[in-house]
Amino acid sequence: MLKHLRVRNLGVLPDAEIDPGPGFTVITGETGAGKTLLLGALRLLTGDKPRPDAVGPFAVEAQADGLFDDGPEELGVSRVVPRDGRSRAYLEGSLVSAGTLESRVGTLVEIVGQHDQLRLRRPAAVLELIDKVLDEQGTLAKSSYETSWKAYKAALDIRQSLGGDLMALERELDLVVYQAREIEGAGLQAGDDEAAEMLASRLRNAEAIQAHLAFAVEKAELMLDLSGDVVSTLRKIADMDTGLAASAAGWESVADQIVELLRSVRDSAEEVGEDPATLAEVDDRLTALGDLKRKYGKSIGDVIEFGMGARVRADELAALLERSSVIDAEVTLAHEKLLEAGSGLRVARQRAVASIQEESAGHLRELAMPRAVLAFTLEEIEAGPTGADRVGLQFASDDRLESGAIQDVASGGELSRLILALRLATRAEGAETLVFDEVDAGVGGVTALALGRKLADLGQVNQVLCVTHLPQVAAHADCHYVVKRDGDTAEVVRVEGEHRLEELSRMLAGLPESARGRDAAAELLELTLNG
Secondary structure, three states: OEEEEEEEEEOOEEEEEEOOOOOEEEEEEOOOOOHHHHHHHHHHHOOOOOOOOOEOOOOOEEEEEEEEEEOOEEEEEEEEEEOOOOOEEEEOOEEEOHHHHHHHHOOOEEEEOOOOOOHHHOHHHHHHHHHOOOOHHHHHHHHHHHHHHHHHHHHHHHHHHHOOOHHHHHHHHHHHHHHHHHHHHOOOOOOHHHHHHHHHHHHHOHHHHHHHHHHHHHHHHHHHHHHHHHHHHHHHHHHHOHHHHHHHHHHHHHHHHHHHHHHHHHHHHHHOOOOHHHHHHHHHHHHHHHHHHHHHOOOHHHHHHHHHHHHHHHHHHHHHHHHOOOHHHHHHHHHHHHHHHHHHHHHHHHHHHHHHHHHHHHHHHHOOOOOOEEEEEEEEEEEEOOEEEEEEEEEEOOOOOOOEEHHHHOOHHHHHHHHHHHHHHHOOOOOOEEEEEOOOOOOOHHHHHHHHHHHHHHOOOOEEEEEOOOHHHHOOOOEEEEEEEEOOEEEEEEOOHHHHHHHHHHHHHOOOOOHHHHHHHHHHHHHHHOO
8 A cells, every 4th residue: 555655846746745544545737837847756666667758847856765564564666767867776775777667656656547558458467357356166276277287287297307218317316326336335435535644655765664663762761761760869958848749749640641642653663664555555545535525525525515416316306207107197187187277267266257247237327428338358268377268358338339458448538547447356466556547537427426335346356546627526525635726836736625615616517616616515415415
């Protein structure tokens, strides 16, 4: 729902704003006052291309700002149109494309007018309208079709993955099985290559390592002897000077550490020895690990991961090959079920269409189109995500005329009244804000009262905005704005009470100060309040 709209330097409007609220809002004013500029601002906010004359004379650029309720959240939108250069669009303060506005805000607002590319001109939108008014049985049929479509697509995807070349899949299976077995057979663990390289280095340098360890043992034994002398001397001194007892204890700890370290070095010296056979085995292991890394990854971890992936792929291919013998039958069966579900959905849609056509015809009769013909067409086609139907909407303003697509045969005023009748007939959830421009073209008298009443009825379900020159329509509004022009400048004001009576009097008789006009306006308001 549109909560707030502000325009600056748009045409003759230097700065104007409206807060339409829920229900039915009308915008009135003298011819040429600038009523449709507010609708132009809404078009800008829904991503439309700006008109060359959009920028007014009061600044170097025009700007439209809107605040919408989108479910539980508010959505702020802006569009800036410079006199020269490209326009800029903002969504919640972030710069976006006009296409983003169309997809994001266009779902919240539907503008119905002579020059708008209406959603109902698109078959997908007509189908959506029908599906929104399916009865309970029809809703179940639609759900059944969607389930059947998913099953059919899944079977097709499996057949596509088989690709029709079983020999190629078998060759790939042989390859990934070989790869998985080769890696699994190597018994790999992360860090195997580093451990093997360390062992190989020790075996290759065993003689030098032994010599260095022997030298280290000799020096450590000397250090142990010397540390023993130091400890003995300090103990004697500590007997004479207890303040040096801590030093003696410290050296005793050093001597103990030297003993442990000497034992470790001796153990290492005993472990190291020349072993040509083991060295050859380690070199072979390093060669094997190098081959695996060359083929499957830069590290042993990469190789292990590759092997796991190969095993998963092998299992997938085995399952696919197992299903290859029955997949064609599965696709055929899924397609048969899909066609059956499509037939059931088509019957449900035909029931919905009959209901919409009957009720819409009644509304059109009351809207001065007594001989109008509105007919939906359902043509069976190849099944798709939304069904096996191609839907169309045919219209004729008179049953003596040949029906045609609404975009080809309906005038602006007829189109607006047609959409109004459809909305009333379906009460379907669509754009939350419906904006009607030229809905009253060619209408007057009793028909104008019916038009106003129906717009007000629609306002019970959707937020409705309407630019009108008919007092019979304006009198039904919950909220009334007037565009007043003074020379090259216009302003927008909300009118209530006496001021609204003045505006309705002006619309009725062209005399806002006329007592008789005000009486007629009051009578009109009373008539609308009493139904």
